[in-house]
Amino acid sequence: xxxxxxxxxxxxxxxxxxxxxxxxxxxxxxxxxxxxxxxxxxxxxxxxxxxxxxxxxxxxxxxxxxxxxxxxxxxxxxxxxxxxxxxxxxxxxxxxxxxxxxxxxxxxxxxxxxxxxxxxxxxxxxxxxxxxxxxxxxxxxxxxxxxxxxxxxxxxxxxxxxxxxxxxxxxxxxxxxxxxxxxxxxxxxxxxxxxxxxxxxxxxxxxxxxxxxxxxxxxxxxxxxxxxxxxxxxxxxxxxxxxxxxxxxxxxxxxxxxxxxxxxxxxxxxxxxxxxxxxxxxxxxxxxxxxxxxxxxxxxxxxxxxxxxxxxxxxxxxxxxxxxxxxxxxxxxxxxxxxxxxxxxxxxxxxxxxxxxxxxxxxxxxxxxxxxxxxxxxxxxxxxxxxxxxxxxxxxxxxxxxxxxxxxxxxxxxxxxxxxxxxxxxxxxxxxxxxxxxxxxxxxxxxxxxxxxxxxxxxxxxxxxxxxxxxx
Amino acid sequence: xxxxxxxxxxxxxxxxxxxxxxxxxxxxxxxxxxxxxxxxxxxxxxxxxxxxxxxxxxxxxxxxxxxxxxxxxxxxxxxxxxxxxxxxxxxxxxxxxxxxxxxxxxxxxxxxxxxxxxxxxxxxxxxxxxxxxxxxxxxxxxxxxxxxxxxxxxxxxxxxxxxxxxxxxxxxxxxxxxxxxxxxxxxxxxxxxxxxxxxxxxxxxxxxxxxxxxxxxxxxxxxxxxxxxxxxxxxxxxxxxxxxxxxxxxxxxxxxxxxxxxxxxxxxxxxxxxxxxxxxxxxxxxxxxxxxxxxxxxxxxxxxxxxxxxxxxxxxxxxxxxxxxxxxxxxxxxxxxxxxxxxxxxxxxxxxxxxxxxxxxxxxxxxxxxxxxxxxxxxxxxxxxxxxxxxxxxxxxxxxxxxxxxxxxxxxxxxxxxxxxxxxxxxxxxxxxxxxxxxxxxxxxxxxxxxxxxxxxxxxxxxxxxxxxxxxxxxx
Ligand SMILES: [Zn+2]
Numbered sequence: 001x002x003x004x005x006x007x008x009x010x011x012x013x014x015x016x017x018x019x020x021x022x023x024x025x026x027x028x029x030x031x032x033x034x035x036x037x038x039x040x041x042x043x044x045x046x047x048x049x050x051x052x053x054x055x056x057x058x059x060x061x062x063x064x065x066x067x068x069x070x071x072x073x074x075x076x077x078x079x080x081x082x083x084x085x086x087x088x089x090x091x092x093x094x095x096x097x098x099x100x101x102x103x104x105x106x107x108x109x110x111x112x113x114x115x116x117x118x119x120x121x122x123x124x125x126x127x128x129x130x131x132x133x134x135x136x137x138x139x140x141x142x143x144x145x146x147x148x149x150x151x152x153x154x155x156x157x158x159x160x161x162x163x164x165x166x167x168x169x170x171x172x173x174x175x176x177x178x179x180x181x182x183x184x185x186x187x188x189x190x191x192x193x194x195x196x197x198x199x200x201x202x203x204x205x206x207x208x209x210x211x212x213x214x215x216x217x218x219x220x221x222x223x224x225x226x227x228x229x230x231x232x233x234x235x236x237x238x239x240x241x242x243x244x245x246x247x248x249x250x251x252x253x254x255x256x257x258x259x260x261x262x263x264x265x266x267x268x269x270x271x272x273x274x275x276x277x278x279x280x281x282x283x284x285x286x287x288x289x290x291x292x293x294x295x296x297x298x299x300x301x302x303x304x305x306x307x308x309x310x311x312x313x314x315x316x317x318x319x320x321x322x323x324x325x326x327x328x329x330x331x332x333x334x335x336x337x338x339x340x341x342x343x344x345x346x347x348x349x350x351x352x353x354x355x356x357x358x359x360x361x362x363x364x365x366x367x368x369x370x371x372x373x374x375x376x377x378x379x380x381x382x383x384x385x386x387x388x389x390x391x392x393x394x395x396x397x398x399x400x401x402x403x404x405x406x407x408x409x410x411x412x413x414x415x416x417x418x419x420x421x422x423x424x425x426x427x428x429x430x431x432x433x434x435x436x437x438x439x440x441x442x443x444x445x446x447x448x449x450x451x452x453x454x455x456x457x458x459x460x461x462x463x464x465x466x467x468x469x470x471x472x
Numbered sequence: 473x474x475x476x477x478x479x480x481x482x483x484x485x486x487x488x489x490x491x492x493x494x495x496x497x498x499x500x501x502x503x504x505x506x507x508x509x510x511x512x513x514x515x516x517x518x519x520x521x522x523x524x525x526x527x528x529x530x531x532x533x534x535x536x537x538x539x540x541x542x543x544x545x546x547x548x549x550x551x552x553x554x555x556x557x558x559x560x561x562x563x564x565x566x567x568x569x570x571x572x573x574x575x576x577x578x579x580x581x582x583x584x585x586x587x588x589x590x591x592x593x594x595x596x597x598x599x600x601x602x603x604x605x606x607x608x609x610x611x612x613x614x615x616x617x618x619x620x621x622x623x624x625x626x627x628x629x630x631x632x633x634x635x636x637x638x639x640x641x642x643x644x645x646x647x648x649x650x651x652x653x654x655x656x657x658x659x660x661x662x663x664x665x666x667x668x669x670x671x672x673x674x675x676x677x678x679x680x681x682x683x684x685x686x687x688x689x690x691x692x693x694x695x696x697x698x699x700x701x702x703x704x705x706x707x708x709x710x711x712x713x714x715x716x717x718x719x720x721x722x723x724x725x726x727x728x729x730x731x732x733x734x735x736x737x738x739x740x741x742x743x744x745x746x747x748x749x750x751x752x753x754x755x756x757x758x759x760x761x762x763x764x765x766x767x768x769x770x771x772x773x774x775x776x777x778x779x780x781x782x783x784x785x786x787x788x789x790x791x792x793x794x795x796x797x798x799x800x801x802x803x804x805x806x807x808x809x810x811x812x813x814x815x816x817x818x819x820x821x822x823x824x825x826x827x828x829x830x831x832x833x834x835x836x837x838x839x840x841x842x843x844x845x846x847x848x849x850x851x852x853x854x855x856x857x858x859x860x861x862x863x864x865x866x867x868x869x870x871x872x873x874x875x876x877x878x879x880x881x882x883x884x885x886x887x888x889x890x891x892x893x894x895x896x897x898x899x900x901x902x903x904x905x906x907x908x909x910x911x912x913x914x915x916x917x918x919x920x921x922x923x924x925x926x927x928x929x930x931x932x933x934x935x936x937x938x939x940x941x942x943x944x945x946x947x948x
Contacts, residue, residue, distance in 0.1 A: 069517045089510050190516035195743035223519050298551050301560035302514040345738035
């Protein structure tokens with residue numbers, strides 16, 4: 001299954017000038033209600049294509065989260081402070097897709113600098129969940145997830161700092177891949193928390209996701225934290241062992257049902273299930289936010305309005321100009337995290353916060369090492385609740401941070417995790433994830449493909465108009 | 473009476489072709505903002521990619537400064553807002569620098585001294601901000617250039633010591649080939665810290681001095697600062713820990729705005745660069761790059777050839793000059809003679825832009841054979857200078873030049889020839905006597921030529937021309 005369309009159908013949307021112009025109109029119309037995209041320009045995207053190295057991806061359209069550099073397109077990171085910025089360069093992952101022949105059609109909305117779980121914290125627009133317009137698509141890659149779930153594109157590049165690919169994928173009923181840290185170049189991903197985040201993939205089709213992963217992974221000399229990975233477990237032999245956490249708490253009943261359903265599917269496939277404990281899990285949230293905010297306070301220091309982006313119209317001297325630009329350009333949530341990060345990095349206080357968080361992180365890595373010496377994968381829900389309501393009826397920022405606890409461990413430990421749809425409850429998708437040891441993406445894809453045969457992915461609330469397509 | 477403690481923080485711009493974290497060329501004095509890219513302008517999403525050459529140069533400097541070299545280094549972020557720093561943090565090294573616990577020898581006024589090196593660390597340079605007429609202008613050409621910081625222990629006791637050390641240090645980095653050592657252009661920069669205390673009381677309150685654009689300024693600023701602090705100490709007033717700027721016009725230090733001090737840099741490990749652990753191959757490569765240091769050459773020149781201090785230092789401080797000297801000696805030149813000619817004539821030619829020790833038109837072989845000819849009395853010193861000038865201009869070897877352009881003490885061949893025929897016609901009897909075999913009579917004709925030219929004519933050339941005109945061939 002390839003969303004609504006077969007590969008050839010996707011390809012036909014970008015085939016010639018007329019098709020692209022028609023596709024452009026279809027996208028604009030289909031995106032009107034969900035507002036998944038900040039910029040749509042099929043023709044400009046087509047003219048950025050650099051080659052046609054891949055028979056699989058050639059001509060296939062995709063969207064790109066707006067914190068990933070796509071030359072000639074907006075590069076706002078969902079922030080007012082970068083509103084006027086047009087990227088002067090391509091991200092490493094984007095460049096690989098362009099060389100493969102894939103066609104970027106636009107930039108996807110997101111929570112400002114990736115800080116949020118609902119895509120309501122974008123400076124520009126609130127993206128809606130195609131399943132229910134009153135609900136959020138998740139975040140921070142909510143625009144990416146919505147654009148895929150609404151059938152606008154077959155896949156999207158997002159970024160996952162603490163669950164920002166997997167959680168919106170779960171909210172929108174699609175697949176989300178957060179690769180091993182260092183397997184996909186971060187060059188061109190505007191940094192929020194450098195040591196935690198990776199570029200990730202959102203797709204309604206596990207095979208498509210696999211193709212894209214194959215294309216964008218590998219070393220990049222411009223990102224020296226990438227390394228040539230030897231993929232673990234190419235071939236499946238025997239039954240895998242899945243770990244589950246014995247005392248997993250706090251799931252909503254709908255999520256619990258999806259979790260149980262997945263366990264049943266695993267058993268029906270003959271997988272062995274083993275119960276484990278992850279003691280450091282309860283410290284994941286404070287450790288994550290300590291490190292993420294610390295890195296953010298430094299990463300976001302470059303946004304001053306001096307060299308690019310928004311500049312406050314004051315005639316004041318540079319120090320004051322920078323202060324006013326940041327005051328106006330950043331939202332309250334961004335300021336909160338920058339301030340927290342500045343606080344935890346103060347000299348004399350690092351032992352208490354930053355270094356303690358790093359110790360928890362090391363401890364968590366050790367626990368995972370132990371776990372994956374006994375099990376092949378770990379099953380966890382993605383998020384304790386389904387897509388929540390937008391606005392005041394939804395979750396507070398603090399509730400959202402607490403709810404990130406199932407997704408944060410993969411980022412803290414640098415491990416791969418792939419989320420997948422595990423059925424529909426109360427009319428909305430439920431998402432689960434498999435985590436694996438370093439470089440086990442190939443195995444995760446293959447195991448999830450098997451699970452999807454037992455729990456078929458849902459029919460998506462596709463919005464890309466078929467009438468218009470039939471016009472010619 | 474006071475004890476003085478001075479430490480230096482020296483920044484050198486490494487001679488890498490490209491910047492330390494991007495592929496922009498590193499250069500000086502180009503059109504503003506010409507050598508920039510998304511990386512060194514700090515665009516969103518860019519990452520640093522460490523320049524391998526910068527790493528080699530950093531380790532090489534550490535080796536030359538006898539540091540304990542790190543088995544594993546990483547970079548840290550030094551966070552502070554300044555417009556000429558594109559990312560508002562500097563990638564530097566705080567926790568695991570390239571080298572620690574080094575030392576370096578130099579000759580102070582009262583003899584050889586060893587200065588301890590606290591650490592050396594690799595970092596990126598900032599751009600430049602120029603203020604003027606209500607505007608601030610930024611040039612990022614220098615931003616991201618590879619910079620190595622060398623921090624000494626507070627081992628200097630006077631401004632003069634610091635000055636002499638800096639001169640030796642400059643010569644060392646130039647010799648090793650990691651920096652051009654140009655203080656005026658800022659490729660070698662130095663900040664100093666100084667504290668003065670009552671004898672035996674240890675370190676006092678540290679005052680930093682910046683804006684020292686030459687080793688002379690370093691000395692003057694330190695001397696001023698020592699006087700200032702001693703006066704405060706004597707009169708029982710407090711010395712404030714602060715940063716002061718050297719004002720060359722007023723020849724004094726002034727407090728810097730206190731706002732830029734007391735910054736908390738919030739160092740933390742740079743997540744965008746993996747740690748580096750030098751392997752065997754890297755270490756061997758760097759070790760092979762290390763050449764003899766100037767001070768060791770100096771000692772060798774003093775011992776082996778008994779050159780005087782000044783000459784030995786002059787030769788040793790510049791690697792191309794030192795190599796020219798040593799190669800000339802290898803080619804058979806007398807060491808002292810070669811040294812004196814290098815220090816004299818060749819340096820003069822270099823100053824005039826007619827010769828360079830690094831891009832030589834005169835090679836050590838030609839130079840040494842010229843000195844041999846001089847030494848053997850074949851040509852006079854004055855003639856040798858002329859030949860050397862021609863060698864520098866044409867790149868020819870001395871024998872050919874002497875043959876082709878006969879050296880005539882200021883007269884050219886034709887002038888000398890005309891003069892000789894005039895003398896022969898003036899004294900036909902003497903000429904006949906010579907032709908008859910009375911060679912003593914030749915002295916008379918030679919004397920006449922000398923008289924005519926006020927002694928400027930070259931005796932050998934005069935003799936040769938006279939004999940030729942008289943049709944005498946002594947070789948038969
Ligand atoms: Zn650059």
